[in-house]
Amino acid sequence: MSEMVEIVDSLEIRLPKLFSKIDRLEESSNHLKQELAKAAGIIQKQSQQIEALQKQYDTLKIANSLLGSDENKRDTKLKINSLIREIDYCIAQLSD
Numbered sequence: 001m002s003e004m005v006e007i008v009d010s011l012e013i014r015l016p017k018l019f020s021k022i023d024r025l026e027e028s029s030n031h032l033k034q035e036l037a038k039a040a041g042i043i044q045k046q047s048q049q050i051e052a053l054q055k056q057y058d059t060l061k062i063a064n065s066l067l068g069s070d071e072n073k074r075d076t077k078l079k080i081n082s083l084i085r086e087i088d089y090c091i092a093q094l095s096d
Contacts, residue, residue, distance in 0.1 A: 065076035 062076050062079055065073050
């Protein structure tokens with residue numbers, strides 16, 4: 001019978017410690033979730049910035065080619081041809 005009392009006493013001591021540890025782990029988990037959400041937001045903003053900068057870079061390459069640079073002439077010609085095809089498609093759609 002004394003063994004049972006010792007086991008119950010031991011459990012009574014351990015349970016509050018376990019609950020306290022659970023609370024700390026939940027707080028830590030919530031904090032980490034918040035940090036993860038912030039990091040995801042930062043990554044999304046940076047991805048948008050990268051995309052915008054890439055578009056600016058492409059535009060500058062085309063403008064540079066149009067100004068007479070020999071570097072990227074092929075890309076510029078391809079872009080102009082693509083734009084012409086789009087315009088032709090739009091005209092064809094309007095004439096139908």
